[in-house]
Amino acid sequence: MLGWPVERKIAPHIPVIDKAGRTDGTWSRADFEWDADNDQYICPEGHELKQFRRSYSDPNRGPTGTGVAKYRGPKLTCQACPSKPRCCPNMDFRSITREEHEDARQVARDIARTEQYDVSMKLRKKVEMLFALLKRILGLGRLRLRGPCGANDEFLLAATAQNLRKLAKILPAPQQAQKA
């Protein structure tokens, strides 16, 4: 989903669902350096984690560029590595997965560290509260009219009702104005 807006130069103010982090104290994917030019990760010990360790004469058997890619460390090097307990204590070698749209995911992660992102999240809450109000208070959990035009009409009316409620709160009631 993040690939679509980034390809169209739309900044994704969207939280990234990331399961690459580790809670057992071992190194997570963020501790490995991504080397885009050579399509590989570099581990903290300076070794390469590659998807394929041979060049394929038949392109159909090589990297496809779609789906989740798996990068593996060199087995013999990992087994003799002094950092193995912090890297892959229960495996013969370290492996890391990479999503097809990992670059787009990184764009979203970088945006999530900005002040603008904090502003977007506050605005997002405001918008979602309005949807919650529509559903729970104004009873718009289900639409009565059929089709996109019917939905459009119902949402327009519901939004009008919401705006009238807001106006009623902002503007003083006539009798209160007279008392003042």
Ligand code: SF4
């Ligand atoms: S175990 Fe393998 S991947 Fe991990 S740091 Fe050592 S050499 Fe690198």
